[in-house]
Amino acid sequence: MSGHSTYQPKSAFTRWMDARLPVGRLVWDSFVDYPTPRNLNYWWTFGGILSLCLGVQIITGIVLAMHYTPSAAGAFNSVEHIMRNVNYGWLIRYIHANGASMFFIAVYLHMFRGLYYGSYKAPREVLWILGCVIYGLMMATAFMGYVLPWGQMSFHGAVVITNLLGAFPIVGETITTLLWGGFAVDEPTLKRFFSLHYLLPFVIAGVVVLHVWALHVVGQNNPTGVDPKSKADTVPFTPYATVKDGFAMSVFLILFATFVFYMPNALGHADNYIPANPLVTPAHIVPEWYFLPFYAILRAVPDKLMGVLAMFGAIGCLFALPWLDTSKVKSMRYRPQAQLYFVIFVVICWILGVCGGKLPDDQVIPGLSTFKLFDSELNSYVWLSRFATLYYFAYFLVVMPVLGLIEKPRPVPETISSPVLGDSDKKD
Amino acid sequence: MLRKVTLLAAALVLVAGPAFAAGKAKEPADIAFSYEGPFGTYNQAQLQRGYKVYREVCAACHSMDLLAFRNLGDRGGPFYDPKYPNANDNPYVKAIAAEAQINDLDSETGDAIKRPGTPADRFPAPFANVIAAKASNGGIAPPDLSLMAKARSGGPEYIAALLQGYEAPPKGLTVPPGLNYNSYFPGDVSAGWSGDKHHTPAGGYIAMAPPLKADLVTFDDGTKSTIKQQATDVAAFLMWAAEPKLEERKQMGAAVMVFLVLFAGLLYASYRRVWRNESH
Amino acid sequence: MVDPAANAANPSGGEDPSRRDFIHIAAITAAAVGGAAVAWPFIAQMNPSADTMALASVEYDLSKIEPGMQVTINWRGKPLFIRNRTQAQIDAAVKDDTASMPDPQADAERHKDGKAQWLVLVGSCTHLGCVPTVGGGDYQGWFCPCHGSHYDTSGRIRKGPAPLNLAVPEYAFLSDTKVKIG
DSSP states (O other): OOOOOOOOOSSSHHHHHHHHHHHHHHHIIIIHHHHEEEEGGGGGGGHHHHHHHHHHHHHHHHHHHHOOSSSSTHHHHHHHHHHTTSTTTHHHHHHHHHHHHHHHHHHHHHHHHHHHHTTTTTTOOOHHHHHHHHHHHHHHHHHOOOOOOHHHHHHHHHHHHHHHGGTTTHHHHHHHHHHSSSSOOHHHHHHHHHHHHHHHHHHHHHHHHHHHHHHHOOOOOOOOOOOOSSSGGGEEIIIIIIIHHHHHHHHHHHHHHHHHHHTTTTTTTTTSSSOOOOTTTOSSSOOGGHHHHHHHHHHHSSSHHHHHHHHHHHHHHHHHHHHHOOOOOOOGGGGGGHHHHHHHHHHHHHHHHHHHHTTTOOOOOOOOOOEEEEEEEEEEEEHHHHHHHHHHHHHIIIIIHHHHHHHHOOOOOOHHHHHHTTOOOOOO | HHHHHHHHHHHHHHHHHOOOOOSSOOOOOOOOTTTTTOOOOOHHHHHHHHHHHHHOOOOOOOOTTTTTTGGGSSSTTTTOTTTTGGGGHHHHHHHHHHHSSSEEEEETOOOEEEOOOOTTSSOOOSSSSSSHHHHHHTTOOOOOOOOOOSSSSSSHHHHHHHOOOOOOOOOTOOTTTEEEEEETTOOOOOOGGGGGGGGOSSSSESSSOOOOOTTTSSSOOOOOHHHHHHHHHHHHHHHHHHOOTTTHHHHHHHHHHHHHHHHHHHHHHHHHHTTOOOOO | OOOOHHHHHTTTTTSTSSOOOOOHHHHHHHHHHHHHHHHHHHHTTTTTTTHHHTTTTEEEEEGGTTTTTEEEEEEEEEEEEEEEEOOOHHHHHHTTSSSSSHHHOOGGSSSTTTOOTTEEEEOOOOOTTOOEEOOOTTTSEEOOOOTEEOOOOOOOOEEOOOOOOOOOOOOEETTTTTTEOO
């Protein structure tokens, strides 16, 4: 919320700097004195956690790049060189690999928070879209990063995903050849993925700056969905939000450390410890867990091009969300029917994730034989994916537009401070 | 209302979550290895026995390209000696290395020669290249074992089960020539199965013939050299080969977790102090 | 409810503002300690890795070197001279112990006790790093062709632009015929 700056440079140096490049003022206005709604709950700490994750990935990534060899012959062995020979190399590698997963855990929780509390609604549409852009960049970065160790899953995952682009008529093959730099995924592909994987995190950092800027122009949303009306509704960011974010980060780090030190390969795939062999396809190609829901949507559609369009469409729905949701009430705290659909949506996302990791024709309920519907048995993961995909799109394209028009929301408080003073319900 | 629905959803998810295996291979038996758990460490005697099995049995066909002789003397390794923190100085390691013949070039004539190994040398491979490996093994190259314990789901337990799991094929199963039936090896034997289609035997066909026999390797510490012992020990050794930093990792983990829990506690107290007069 | 503006300047809420709460100091100190502990591995990873350190030491069998001959081996990426000096070369070096030279040093300080015939030197001219040739120059020690530095039979700089004697690395005799350098 742009207001008058209260920054008062105290020393001669800070006054001198303030007249030339007011960085101190910017930090003060944005992160010290910045008015923050007083009723933010822990779902609002994930922004800070995500910044921590980005910083960790960039630092560990730059250090790994000091030892990594981006060639088909050298990549796999250079990663093992890092694990075995480089001082603390194993630690830095495990932090980077698990850090990617932690980054996605945090971003999904951050996004679900946005969906539940209506943080994408006016005037935060641009903020939301910038967030979707960051999410897309994260996915591209993570995909290319996973290719770099040049294991079996790295290689064949790259083959599958780059082949998807060949689905587009006319231009498909040209695009894939351009992307590959050859007739298949090979050394040129690896080298350019390395270069882009190094570049994109800095692009993400730039978009994050825009994201925080857009946030600070309109101010944070809060669990009531009602904007702050007076000074009584807010507290200064430092120390109130700073210390809460710090605490949340330390809890997040406990989870992060549990993976790094005790289960460093739990979120990965054993096949990626086998050096890439273009002539041998793994029995079961799976992307990393954070892509599984979209992989399930891709495979749910029997046609290759339609599957690709569905997968991109699933991400596209997010961009359109501010205009799909017709509800006048921001926060689902006051929208009981929306809450139900939301919970089902979260479960559906989980189900899609599970489906993405399975073989499409495997039985969901083992031993139960059913009839064949079109191309597959009803009791199969591909049909479960199809039903789940249907709900996924229905949630954005049917529930969001229609529910806002027909629902009966609970009364929304006048200000943030009224529920806090012991009024109505404080529960989500 | 939301609480109830969320709890129900969470319960459903937990039930649906665990993967039901495709049922293609037998589940390996669990082994209580010494390195398991948050405070696990490698059993040095077991690693020594396992190394002997690798060196005398497996190394005839399987390379271990990522390991150097000096790694045997590293902390957590089979021949670590606290008197020699630098593994390159460890006399046992030097002796083991010297037993190996390493390909090199004569520094004066440039001819290809073989010379005794030093701790800095990598384990020599049994075959000069992949083509030679395939040619000597019926068209299938024996895989490198450096990362085998991490490159197969089931890890060392799977390896130990596989090595012990060769059994006579059940009646009605025709095993293709050059292959062996193993009930732990992931695969599909339905092509050679002439029995009940709903009870296809578990497992698959593996190119490796059963490598272990009772008393094949004599253990220097006197341990009875059963197939089970050899399999278990070599599996532990392979785990060390794949993850030599395991002990260091878990020790650092303990220190980090203690610090983080205390730090989180401090930050929580700080948070409560900052907010104590504020309603929120 | 306390006025938030007052709290910005005074988070301890109305108490003495100059007494920073202990808990905050403790938390910030813990963060600093944690930060330093985290920073260490990121700095240490730039130190030589284990495989580089494995090649940091090299052992050499001296029986291959004839008297008066020198062998040059690769040690830590640099040339290493191992020279089997004749008695005449040793005597010439000792005779000049007190002669005026840019970097005075007695011959006895440049070899191991009782092993005067063996000279182990880093074969890198202390001027700008070229590899001196053996036997050349005015003192029959080494001669650096790049800028004309002359070293004597003890590897000491006698004439020319080099400031220091050829470096003697850390080494030890494992036996009469085996030496370990590094």
